[in-house]
Amino acid sequence: METVLKNNSSRQREAMAIPESSLSMSSSGSGDHDIICVGFGPAAVAIAIAMQDRGIQRRVLFLERQSEFGWHTGMLLPGSKMQISFLKDLATPRNPRSHFTFLNYLHQKDRLVHFTNLSTHTPFREEFNDYMKWCASHFSNCVQYGQEVVSVTAAETRPGWPAEYFKVVARDLQSGELKELSAKHVIVASGGECAIPQGLSKQPLPKTVIHSSQYMSVVSKLLEEKNASYRFAVVGAGQSAVEIAEDMQSRYPNSKVNIIAKASALKPSDDSPFVNEIFDPSSVDSFYALNRSARREVLLENKATNYGVVRLPLLESVYEKLYRQKFLDPNPRNWPLRLVTSREVVGLNQLPSPAANPQVELQLKNVQTGDLENAGEKFDLVVLATGYKRNPFTSMLKPMEGIVESPANGEQYLVGRDYRLQFSQGKVKRDAGIWLQGCCENSHGLSDSLLSILAVRSGELLDSILASSKRSEDYARL
Incomplete structure (x- = not known):
């Protein structure tokens, strides 16, 4: 013993x-x-x-x-x-x-x-x-x-x-x-590597257009007035985009935020236990053994586990906010939070400004009709929550x-x-x-x-x- x-x-x-x-x-x-x-x-x-x-x-x-x-x-x-x-x-x-x-x-x-x-x-x-x-x-x-x-x-x-x-x-x-x-x-x-929308990737971006990977590092330095009526745009339809929009509203209570999404709606992530088995280490063997066509099918089938999706509690919270805004004021331009769907960012205009941080306008394309349009707003900060390459x-x-x-x-x-x-x-x-x-x-x-x-x-x-x-x-x- x-x-x-x-x-x-x-x-x-x-x-x-x-x-x-x-x-x-x-x-x-x-x-x-x-x-x-x-x-x-x-x-x-x-x-x-x-x-x-x-x-x-x-x-x-x-x-x-x-x-x-x-x-x-x-x-x-x-x-x-x-x-x-x-x-x-x-x-x-x-x-x-x-x-x-x-x-x-x-x-x-x-x-x-x-x-x-x-x-x-x-x-x-x-x-x-x-x-x-x-x-x-x-x-x-x-x-x-x-x-x-x-x-x-x-x-x-x-x-x-x-x-x-x-x-x-x-x-x-x-x-x-x-x-x-x-x-x-x-x-x-x-x-x-930060993925930048194709319409913005061929031009130098002003410092008021950032990738989500930079958000916490720069937002407080760029925009120091907590009570200012800033206007924000968040490009993307995934968890990061919605979390940033929520943080903006909390950090700057008088701000207005537009979530601009290429998708037709915000979609929930699938983290159910059976689906989550695709992340088990053993699943790599079975996936690797597939031919190229079968691999593509599996990736597409399980895309909702990881890409362009939002956890359901957060998604429901956003919908509730949008509904309450609509109940209180029928004019969308007065809403603190707006969801603009089926729109792809294809360009931007940097506006002349005496301020240190230039405002920008976004050029959008309606992905359903192909029509080009202007977002109609001047943004103090644009965050590209568009993932990684x-x-x-x-x-x-x-x-x-x-x-x-x-x-x-x-x-x-x-x-x-x-x-x-x-x-x-x-x-x-x-x-x-x-x-x-x-x-x-x-x-x-x-x-x-x-x-x-x-x-x-x-x-x-x-x-x-x-x-x-x-x-x-x-x-x-x-």
């Missing part, structure tokens, strides 16, 4: 201890690395955690464009909550005993008991962001912030021979200096277009089930490779860009990298 007690005590001490990172990088941050990861958002942090949990010792470098870790900081609205369970954190689905679970974070912060009293599975977004920052802080020894990766190229040691490693060129965003790094394994986890990695990998395997189904790149980019035969050695994260929805399913799958996926990716390294070690022993 004494031995058992000692073992249990040891386990308790181990669980409470803050682990030191087993990852390292060269002292100068340059030269050879085993792994270079482009980006240090949630997906990359989950990968670092998976390495740490297994005690893997590698020379690893994470290159992050932002100046510090942050997860959708522009959308950390006061009181806004997560839309998934805290159990789908960066570690629990893969290893519930990890130091890096959300529950252990609460324990370390002395809030675990208080959190349980909330009787909720969905923490505040601000708290979940703090949890991920806490996780990221454990790996500060192998992260460089303010670094933009410009290109990744395969490096030939001998002409005509398969490439043995990759050259990664990064720009320091503060100094502008370029540096060249190298690694056998490169992970691209650079996140999404998941292909910023393409320019980064452009130098390797000639050696990347092109699938017959028309996709730009062929990606394996293990998220490994497929190269043409004989172009890259098997113990070197590139892995893509968060940009494989077409091949791996709707969960690819979401938090739900990060913990399990990071373990799968790590297995693939280790397997390629083992093949090299086995070959060297022959």
Whole structure:
């Protein structure tokens, strides 16, 4: 019995201890690395955690464009909550005993008991962001912030021979200096790029037209008068658009807000348990096995789980507000909140103004009739809640277009089930490779860009990298 007690005590001490990172990088941050990861958002942090949990010792470098870790900081609205369970954190689905679970974070912060009293599975977004920052802080020894990766190229040691490693060129965003790094394994986890409506994407936007990802960072700086009669436009029909409209009305009680949606109506999200199974890690296998046509059908069928939809309680709250406005005043132009549907933003006019922040007019197209029209209002701020594009990695990998395997189904790149980019035969050695994260929805399913799958996926990716390294070690022993 004494031995058992000692073992249990040891386990308790181990669980409470803050682990030191087993990852390292060269002292100068340059030269050879085993792994270079482009980006240090949630997906990359989950990968670092998976390495740490297994005690893997590698020379690893994470290159992050932002100046510090942050997860959708522009959308950390006061009181806004997560839309998934805290159990789908960066570690629990893969290893519930990890130091890096959300529950252990609460324990370390002395809030675990208080959190349980909330009787909720969905923490505040601000708290979940703090949890991920806490996780990221454990790996500060192998992260460089303010670094933009410009290109990744395969490096030939001998002409005509398969490439043995990759050259990664990064720009320091503060100094502008370029540096060249190298690694056998490169992970691209650079996140999404703001999607701008096509009608606005070919012109410089005034500072009073912003993407939703910037909202919390700039709104109070741009518009300082809390009681002013500001006029706002929010472009989009999803959760972010409606949440921003609600925040605007709360932040500026005398303001008027237009929600401009291409859709004919705001639609509810489907988060029922059976439908939610498409976000289970096991669903990736079945989705990947489908042909291109079947994949498209599945994505379209389940679009209501994630794109252009609003949680039902919030949707009903908005409808109630609109109804009450109509009851109190039949003239829509007097309403604090308006919903303008079936309209696409195709242009804007920046109005001359002596004020520091220019007003804008929006040019709209009726998507049902094709008619062009003016929104008829001057807006002090326009927020584009129009989502993200998941292909910023393409320019980064452009130098390797000639050696990347092109699938017959028309996709730009062929990606394996293990998220490994497929190269043409004989172009890259098997113990070197590139892995893509968060940009494989077409091949791996709707969960690819979401938090739900990060913990399990990071373990799968790590297995693939280790397997390629083992093949090299086995070959060297022959």
